[in-house]
Amino acid sequence: MNSFLLAMDWGDIIGYQYPSPQAPQDRERLIYMTAEYRNIPSVSSILECTEVRKLSDEFSISNVTELVRETLDIARGKMSEGGPAPSIESLTVEILSVARARWRNWPVRVINATGVVLHTNLGRSPLSSDALQAACEASAGYSDLELDLPSGKRGSRQSQVSQILCELTGAEDALVVNNNASAVLLGIASTATGKDVVVSRSESVEIGGGFRIPDVLIQSGAGLKEVGTTNRTYIQDFEKAIDENTGALLSVHASNFKIVGFTHAPTIKELSELGQNKGIPVLHDIGSGCLLDPSRFGLTGEPVPRYSIEEGADLCFFSGDKLLGGPQSGIIVGKKHYVSQLASHPLARAFRIDKMNLAALNSTLLHYIREEAEEKIPIWRMLSTTKHQLLERAQIIKDRLGSLLTIEETRSAIGGGSFPGFDMESISLVFDNGSPDAMGAKMRNCETPVVCRIEDDRLIFDLRTVLSEEDDTLARTILQNVND
Numbered sequence: 285m286n287s288f289l290l291a292m293d294w295g296d297i298i299g300y301q302y303p304s305p306q307a308p309q310d311r312e313r314l315i316y317m318t319a320e321y322r323n324i325p326s327v328s329s330i331l332e333c334t335e336v337r338k339l340s341d342e343f344s345i346s347n348v349t350e351l352v353r354e355t356l357d358i359a360r361g362k363m364s365e366g367g368p369a370p371s372i373e374s375l376t377v378e379i380l381s382v383a384r385a386r387w388r389n390w391p392v393r394v395i396n397a398t399g400v401v402l403h404t405n406l407g408r409s410p411l412s413s414d415a416l417q418a419a420c421e422a423s424a425g426y427s428d429l430e431l432d433l434p435s436g437k438r439g440s441r442q443s444q445v446s447q448i449l450c451e452l453t454g455a456e457d458a459l460v461v462n463n464n465a466s467a468v469l470l471g472i473a474s475t476a477t478g479k480d481v482v483v484s485r486s487e488s489v490e491i492g493g494g495f496r497i498p499d500v501l502i503q504s505g506a507g508l509k510e511v512g513t514t515n516r517t518y519i520q521d522f523e524k525a526i527d528e529n530t531g532a533l534l535s536v537h538a539s540n541f542k543i544v545g546f547t548h549a550p551t552i553k554e555l556s557e558l559g560q561n562k563g564i565p566v567l568h569d570i571g572s573g574c575l576l577d578p579s580r581f582g583l584t585g586e587p588v589p590r591y592s593i594e595e596g597a598d599l600c601f602f603s604g605d606k607l608l609g610g611p612q613s614g615i616i617v618g619k620k621h622y623v624s625q626l627a628s629h630p631l632a633r634a635f636r637i638d639k640m641n642l643a644a645l646n647s648t649l650l651h652y653i654r655e656e657a658e659e660k661i662p663i664w665r666m667l668s669t670t671k672h673q674l675l676e677r678a679q680i681i682k683d684r685l686g687s688l689l690t691i692e693e694t695r696s697a698i699g700g701g702s703f704p705g706f707d708m709e710s711i712s713l714v715f716d717n718g719s720p721d722a723m724g725a726k727m728r729n730c731e732t733p734v735v736c737r738i739e740d741d742r743l744i745f746d747l748r749t750v751l752s753e754e755d756d757t758l759a760r761t762i763l764q765n766v767n768d
């Protein structure tokens with residue numbers, strides 16, 4: 285080892301020359317560079333190019349000037365390594381491409397051909413056209429968000445939606461916040477700060493996106509008291525854990541995993557009876573908040589809000605943009621006493637939902653009141669589409685694409701932390717020709733991007749999550765990309 289190091293040192297000493305600004309070649313380089321820097325196009329000459337002038341018309345002269353300066357700085361940096369000055373044409377191309385990438389509308393509409401109905405990366409549930417229109421109308425002008433029009437007095441942004449949520453779930457009262465994570469945090473903070481929350485060891489879980497029950501408890505200022513074991517917890521475990529410092533009993537639906545086999549968990553009814561006896565609130569985080577009977581779609585094992593309330597939970601928490609099929613929101617339903625306690629907590633103000641989401645949620649809930657959820661709410665349209673209907677649509681698309689694709693029976697997942705381990709029958713168009721990664725990338729970079737999945741080295745376009753009105757665009761986009 286030593287002799288090797290020695291040899292290296294010798295080599296370095298023999299081969300290495302210290303840089304010196306006085307060295308003749310460096311002086312020549314300096315002269316060359318100084319001359320070359322003078323060849324860099326000026327800011328004003330770039331701003332006068334037709335394309336750049338159009339850009340200034342659209343995005344203002346000051347923003348575009350700033351971008352031109354930034355691009356020239358980068359070009360100068362590259363030249364310090366010894367390159368030639370960039371041409372005005374190449375600078376213009378660069379400026380236009382940066383401007384297009386940076387100042388674009390976003391998020392853009394994409395076609396979800398992954399087969400995952402509630403895809404968090406793709407914005408979870410798409411909205412019904414009524415919900416969309418309601419959100420637009422509520423925000424294009426002023427609205428009666430917090431004004432009671434008949435009396436002219438201050439109103440509540442909660443009362444309308446709360447009323448409908450009570451009708452749909454059988455609860456005494458309801459409150460809506462930004463998302464379910466904040467709903468749960470608010471629920472724990474307002475019932476158990478400075479106290480302990482009792483949770484089954486099997487439910488002290490991570491929901492995803494960094495939302496971990498133990499961390500949520502720390503943030504809310506409550507202590508965690510885990511009871512039972514990973515697979516089996518009994519009501520007696522909860523009972524034994526309760527003391528004068530217990531603030532709440534919490535049950536969290538395992539929405540993204542499944543424990544199977546030798547398992548046991550107390551029912552919400554058992555927990556509620558225990559809580560009632562001891563005067564301790566029972567909080568039930570059910571995650572998805574399905575307002576239709578899931579067994580009609582062959583879906584089982586997901587708790588529904590009405591059931592949680594019937595079983596006696598004091599507060600039940602769920603998302604607005606999972607199986608409810610509405611906008612991002614966190615919904616709390618439950619006993620009046622506890623809901624008012626949450627509503628007056630300072631965090632409720634911090635987690636306040638905005639008018640666009642409220643309008644969209646209200647409109648989505650009305651679909652359930654009208655019993656038209658399956659026809660009007662996109663995720664229920666997708667989930668209730670039969671295999672036969674999917675096959676008919678696949679055939680029409682395939683007729684346009686010929687032998688480029690095959691039709692196959694596949695399975696699609698619900699996703700978004702709902703029905704883990706459950707998948708449903710679906711029909712897919714399968715592309716089995718060349719590199720699936722390259723083709724997948726092409727499909728994502730189209731005018732209307734298409735996101736699909738890769739399985740066994742083949743590209744799968746699962747029609748379950750493609751809205752029927754998107755079939756035409758899907759066919760056109762596939763055709764464009766396969767042909768070039």
Ligand SMILES: *Cc1c(COP(=O)(O)O)cnc(C)c1O
Nearest residue numbers: 463464465491539570571603701
């Ligand atoms: C999804 C989920 C959450 C988080 O809901 P968001 O609306 O995404 O904030 C919390 N708890 C459970 C059980 C969930 O499934």
